[in-house]
Each structure stands twice: as structure tokens, then as C-alpha cells.
Amino acid sequence: MSKNMKISERLGALSIKNVTKVYDPEGVNVKAVDNCSMEIEGGEVCMIVGPSGCGKTTLLNSIAGFHSITEGSIHLDNELLCGPEKPIAAQGADRMVVFQHGALFPWKTLQENVAYGPTVQKTLGAKEAMSKAGDMLAEAGLGNFLTRYPGEVSSGMARRAEIVRALINDPKVLLLDEPYRAMDALTKQIMHESLLETYDRTGVTIFFITHDLEEAIFLGDKVHIVTTRPCQLKKTVEVKIPRPRSYETQSSEDFRKLLAEVNEAVHEEAVKAFQAGERELA
Amino acid sequence: MSASSQATNGQNKIAKPQGFDLLIYRVKKYFGRLDPYLTILGIGLWLFTYWVLCEGLQVWRFTKLPGPVAVSKDWFSTTPFQGISIFTAEYYDHIAVSCRRILIAFGIATALGVPLGLFMGWSRSIRDYIFPLIEVLRPIPILAWVPLSILLLPGFEWPVLFLATLASFFVTTLNAMLGVDSIDEEYFRAAGCLGSSRWDVFMNVVVPGALPFIFTGLQISIGVAWFSLVAAEMVSGDLGLGYLIVDAYMNNVTVPMVIAMITLGFIGYFSSALVRMLGNKLMAWHVKELNQQGR
Ligand SMILES: Nc1ncnc2c1ncn2[C@@H]1O[C@H](COP(=O)(O)OP(=O)(O)OP(=O)(O)O)[C@@H](O)[C@H]1O
Ligand SMILES: [Mg+2]
Numbered sequence: 001m002s003k004n005m006k007i008s009e010r011l012g013a014l015s016i017k018n019v020t021k022v023y024d025p026e027g028v029n030v031k032a033v034d035n036c037s038m039e040i041e042g043g044e045v046c047m048i049v050g051p052s053g054c055g056k057t058t059l060l061n062s063i064a065g066f067h068s069i070t071e072g073s074i075h076l077d078n079e080l081l082c083g084p085e086k087p088i089a090a091q092g093a094d095r096m097v098v099f100q101h102g103a104l105f106p107w108k109t110l111q112e113n114v115a116y117g118p119t120v121q122k123t124l125g126a127k128e129a130m131s132k133a134g135d136m137l138a139e140a141g142l143g144n145f146l147t148r149y150p151g152e153v154s155s156g157m158a159r160r161a162e163i164v165r166a167l168i169n170d171p172k173v174l175l176l177d178e179p180y181r182a183m184d185a186l187t188k189q190i191m192h193e194s195l196l197e198t199y200d201r202t203g204v205t206i207f208f209i210t211h212d213l214e215e216a217i218f219l220g221d222k223v224h225i226v227t228t229r230p231c232q233l234k235k236t237v238e239v240k241i242p243r244p245r246s247y248e249t250q251s252s253e254d255f256r257k258l259l260a261e262v263n264e265a266v267h268e269e270a271v272k273a274f275q276a277g278e279r280e281l282a
Numbered sequence: 283m284s285a286s287s288q289a290t291n292g293q294n295k296i297a298k299p300q301g302f303d304l305l306i307y308r309v310k311k312y313f314g315r316l317d318p319y320l321t322i323l324g325i326g327l328w329l330f331t332y333w334v335l336c337e338g339l340q341v342w343r344f345t346k347l348p349g350p351v352a353v354s355k356d357w358f359s360t361t362p363f364q365g366i367s368i369f370t371a372e373y374y375d376h377i378a379v380s381c382r383r384i385l386i387a388f389g390i391a392t393a394l395g396v397p398l399g400l401f402m403g404w405s406r407s408i409r410d411y412i413f414p415l416i417e418v419l420r421p422i423p424i425l426a427w428v429p430l431s432i433l434l435l436p437g438f439e440w441p442v443l444f445l446a447t448l449a450s451f452f453v454t455t456l457n458a459m460l461g462v463d464s465i466d467e468e469y470f471r472a473a474g475c476l477g478s479s480r481w482d483v484f485m486n487v488v489v490p491g492a493l494p495f496i497f498t499g500l501q502i503s504i505g506v507a508w509f510s511l512v513a514a515e516m517v518s519g520d521l522g523l524g525y526l527i528v529d530a531y532m533n534n535v536t537v538p539m540v541i542a543m544i545t546l547g548f549i550g551y552f553s554s555a556l557v558r559m560l561g562n563k564l565m566a567w568h569v570k571e572l573n574q575q576g577r
Contacts, residue, residue, distance in 0.1 A: 066471055091474040103472040107490035107567045116486065121477040151571030169476065 010043030011077055012172035012205030014063065019072035020230075021058050032058040034230030035072070040222075042077070042172075045199060045206040047220035049213060049266055051273035055231030056209045057100070060175050063207070064097050065089035076172065093121055096166035100177040102158055104150040110137060110161045111146040117169040136164050140194065156187040160194060167198065173205045180215070188212075189247065192219060200244060213266065217241075217258050218250060225265045228273035235265045348537045353544075356537045366526070366538035377545065380511065380522040383439075384553065387446035388507045395454030395503070396496055402455070403462020404488050413459075420452045424510040428517050438520045446511035450503040457499025461492030494568050497561030501554045508550045523549075 021033040032055035040046045048056050062069045063081065065088060073083030081089040104113045114133035118124040124132060134146055140160050150158045159179055166174055180188050196219065199206060210216050216223045223237045239258060241249055249255055312318060329350055335341050336349030348356075356362040360369045367373065402409040424445055431441040469491060473483045515524025523542045530539040562569050 064471070064475060066474075091471075091477075093475065093477040095475070097471065097475050099468050099472065101468065103466070103468040105469060105472070105486070105490070106571060107493070107565070108486075109567075117476040120479065120482045120486075149567040149570055151567065151574055165476075 013042040014040040015075040022070045031230040043203045047216040050226035065091040093169040096171040098176045176208045364535040364537040391451040399455040399458025403459040442514040445514035449510040450507040453503040461495025465491035
């Protein structure tokens with residue numbers, strides 16, 4: 001995929017229509033997502049922000065096929081992932097997830113982890129998969145750590161390796177759930193640069209959940225602000241800052257304006273979430 | 283990126299001690315700590331108490347027991363008074379028989395228990411079939427199985443093997459199952475995303491993920507195997523260390539009894555150390571992870 005293509009021509013368009021998800025633990029209904037709709041174009045970096053516990057992970061899990069949806073439908077490039085007749089999407093390598101807490105297999109080396117996808121999908125032989133994994137890890141600056149286990153490297157390196165493990169499968173969509181939470185500012189900065197570089201190279205659609213508003217604007221083409229539980233789309237802010245972006249953009253006037261706009265919307269929802277919490281406890 | 287790779291290049295150039303040097307380094311490090319001295323002191327204290335009770339002060343019923351001096355005299359003598367020493371073939375016959383039985387019993391228990399436990403952890407329906415049954419049989423003490431096994435199985439050998447296998451089988455199965463339960467759900471999800479078949483998941487997530495629990499279980503299970511083997515040999519045996527203990531007791535020769543007990547202790551210790559070593563070999567990732575956490 002070339003980056004010269006217009007965004008709308010690229011693969012990986014996600015269309016989320018009227019999705020509702022009700023959890024039903026012990027007969028008590030918890031509506032996590034309510035009639036939520038979102039259009040994400042192919043090759044777009046789409047950032048999701050919203051209060052804690054509002055249902056963001058639930059939405060991501062529905063796209064990935066980790067659980068069923070109660071109502072509505074999700075399409076990927078006009079093909080049905082899940083809908084009324086098929087409540088749970090099939091898991092597949094076209095949608096790769098990078099998990100909130102990291103899920104590299106601790107019993108495989110970084111290289112084996114990355115080679116795993118193509119090997120089990122049989123798109124590559126075991127040997128080719130290993131050598132391609134080695135090349136891709138080296139490209140991501142991890143060439144010296146191929147034979148290390150995830151427990152032996154820093155969390156930043158592990159996260160980069162996990163993104164490489166996802167990308168080696170040529171996914172249409174990369175689903176990231178707060179991947180850089182709990183990282184220090186410096187590591188985060190390096191992570192952002194490396195993700196943006198990856199994006200510029202591959203043009204993969206990115207669905208990225210975060211709590212960090214600056215991160216959302218710095219990385220995103222669009223920032224979707226969702227409401228407190230149940231999750232609905234509240235507002236979409238378009239980020240028209242040209243790419244490639246560098247850290248200096250964060251101090252620009254445009255950036256500050258967008259930040260204020262997003263902040264206002266999120267704050268409103270956070271207050272609502274807080275009050276709802278107080279009501280629940282009362 | 284380039285900065286980090288430079289730094290690691292530098293790290294790699296520091297020569298690590300190898301071979302003999304590594305051994306010397308480890309020995310030095312070991313004796314540089316307090317642990318070995320405490321261990322030696324502990325053993326010394328224990329032996330001294332044993333000697334004081336039996337031979338030094340000859341306290342009350344301890345006179346019936348041979349003390350450390352009497353035991354070691356016979357144990358290392360070419361002409362032992364009471365028939366058993368490191369120079370008699372009989373001693374090694376008993377050891378060999380017990381070890382062979384452990385090998386068979388522990389082998390069968392592991393070969394059956396690990397896969398069964400893994401499948402029970404992996405598949406809800408297999409667990410529903412088998413788990414309740416195992417949970418009912420497991421609490422029955424091994425000695426309660428003795429009459430049944432003698433009635434059911436021919437000769438001396440089969441009941442003994444059966445009893446030694448049974449207890450260790452339960453431990454291994456349960457631990458393997460709990461090992462699967464302990465695996466984080468996210469690894470299954472990641473494997474699913476990456477396009478694994480159900481069998482891929484079993485081989486690449488279930489088996490390695492349960493391994494730490496399995497080996498903890500195997501260490502307990504080999505101890506349990508020794509425990510039930512000796513119990514079985516004492517009740518229904520013709521040879522073996524357990525048999526030697528009762529036989530010596532019946533014939534009023536107490537030195538071989540003590541020798542057999544101490545021998546059991548050492549062999550038991552070595553067998554679980556062997557299992558632990560094998561585990562560490564198979565789980566380099568786990569060992570390194572624990573090292574990283576400073577354990
Ligand atoms: N398996 C489940 N069963 C019942 N309720 C659940 C389940 N998973 C999540 N929930 C509830 O659904 C709501 C949304 O959860 P979700 O994890 O999607 O939120 P989130 O937006 O990702 O939160 P966070 O920002 O803390 O990660 C929460 O109130 C949570 O308690
Ligand atoms: Mg979440």
C-alpha cells in the first residue's frame with residue numbers, strides 16, 4: 001500500500017453501526033455500549049478517548065471477535081464481521097490486537113513471537129517466518145534482542161516487538177488498547193515516533209484507545225470522544241495537522257486549540273461519570 | 283534507536299566467564315555467602331543432638347536406637363555386624379529395586395497425568411466428565427487402597443507399582459489442570475488473533491503456559507511417589523528400601539533400619555533436585571524472568 005493513495009482508497013475501513021453490548025453477569029444487565037455508530041476510513045488513525053469504564057475496551061473486543069455484540073453490526077471493507085445473524089466476529093489476522101497489558105508469549109523469544117503468526121497461518125514456512133521476523137525486529141531497532149525472552153527486555157521494547165508481531169501479518173486494522181499506559185514520558189515519545197514511522201510506511205488503519213489527550217491529537221487523524229457508560233459517540237474532532245509530525249507540533253497554536261476542544265468534551269463526560277458513580281454508591 | 287543498539291553492543295563485548303572459570307566463580311560466590319555455613323551448622327547441630335540422645339547421655343527409650351557412631355561404623359564397614367553396608371550387594375539390590383519402581387511409577391503417573399490434566403484444563407467437557415471423579419478418589423489415603431490392590435493385582439510387584447503410581451498421578455493431574463487455569467486469558471486471545479487453530483493453541487499456549495505449574499507438581503509428585511512406594515513395600519513387598527526397614531525391624535536389627543531411612547532421605551532429595559533441574563532446563567524463559575525480578 002502506498003502512502004500516496006488517498007485515505008479513502010485504502011483497505012481497512014471499519015463501519016460500526018448501532019452497536020449495543022449488554023453484559024449479563026448474574027442476571028444484572030450492564031449496558032456497556034449503547035447504539036454506538038462510527039465510520040473509520042481505510043488507513044485512518046482513529047483515536048478513541050472517554051472516561052474510565054465507559055466501554056472502550058468492549059467496543060475493541062467486539063471488533064476483534066473476543067465476544068458477541070447484542071445489537072447492531074460491524075463491517076470491515078463492506079464485509080460483515082458481526083451483525084444480527086452472527087453475533088460474534090471470527091477472530092482473524094486481518095485485525096491485530098495489541099493488548100493493554102502486553103501479551104507477547106513469555107515462553108517464546110521475541111523472534112519466535114513475531115514468527116508465530118505467519119507460521120501458524122502457513123503463509124510462510126517456519127524458516128522464512130523466522131528470518132522475516134528477524135528482519136522486521138531489526139528494522140524496529142530490536143536486532144540485538146532477537147533471542148531474548150519478553151521477561152528480559154524493558155516494557156517499551158516488549159511493546160514495540162508486540163506491534164511488529166501484529167504487523168508481520170499485514171493486518172488491515174491495528175487495534176491498540178492503551179498500549180503506552182504506565183510508560184514514562186520519554187519512552188512514550190520514542191514509542192510515538194516509532195508508531196508514526198510504522199504508520200507512514202504501511203498505511204494500516206489504526207484504532208487506538210487512550211486516556212492521554214495529547215497523545216490522541218499528536219497521533220490521530222480523528223479523535224472520537226465517547227460518552228460515559230453506556231458508550232456512544234459524543235463528538236469527533238478532526239486533526240488537520242500535516243504529517244509527518246514531530247514533537248514540536250505539540251507546542252503549536254493549532255495543537256493547543258484542538259487540545260482545549262477535546263479537553264472540554266472529555267471533561268464534561270468525566271464529570272457525568274463521576275456523578276453517576278456517586279449515585280451508584282449512594 | 284541507534285543509541286540503544288550501540289549501548290547493547292558495548293554490553294555484549296564484556297567477556298562472560300566460561301567453562302571452568304564460571305564454575306570457580308560460582309563456587310566462590312556460593313561460599314562468599316552465609317547460606318553454606320548455616321547449612322553445615324544445621325546438619326552438625328542435628329547430628330550432635332542425635333548423638334547426645336542415643337549415645338552421649340543415652341536418654342530413656344533412645345537407647346533402643348543405634349546412634350550415629352554405631353550406624354556409620356556398620357554403614358561403611360566391609361564386614362557389617364547387622365548385614366547391610368555400602369560394601370554389601372544386598373544394599374544396592376534394595377536401592378535398585380526401589381529406584382526402578384519409582385522410575386516406572388513416576389513415569390506412568392507423569393505420562394498419564396500431564397496430558398490428562400492439560401486436557402481437563404483446556405476443554406470444559408473433558409473436565410466435567412473427569413474432574414468430579416478424581417476429586418472423590420483423591421482424598422482416599424493411599425494405605426486404604428492396599429487391600430484392593432492386593433485383591434485385584436497379581437504378585438508383589440503390581441500392587442506396589444499401582445500404589446506408588448496412584449498418589450503421584452493425582453498430584454500431577456491436578457497441578458497440570460491448575461496450570462492451564464493459571465494462564466492469562468489474553469494469551470489465548472492473542473493466539474486467536476494470530477490465526478491459530480485449536481491445536482496450535484494447545485501446543486503453543488496451553489502446554490508452555492502450564493509448564494511452571496506442572497514442574498511444581500512433579501516435584502511434589504515424586505515425593506509422594508516415594509512416600510507411597512515405601513508404604514506399599516512395607517505392607518506388601520519382597521525387596522526395596524521400605525521392605526528393608528520393616529524386615530530389619532521384625533528381625534530386631536535396627537542399624538539397617540536407620541541406614542535405609544537415611545538412604546531414602548538422600549535418594550528422595552536427589553530425585554526431586556533432578557526434576558527441578560529438568561524443569562529449569564525446559565523453562566529457560568521462566569528462570570530468566572525470575573532472575574530479572576531478583577529472585
Ligand atoms: N465481562 C464483563 N462482565 C460484566 N461487565 C463487564 C465485563 N467487562 C466489562 N464490563 C463492564 O462494562 C463496562 C465497560 O468496560 P470496558 O472495559 O469496556 O471499559 P473501558 O472504557 O475500556 O475502561 P478503561 O478505561 O478502564 O479501560 C464497565 O463498567 C465494566 O465494569
Ligand atoms: Mg479498557
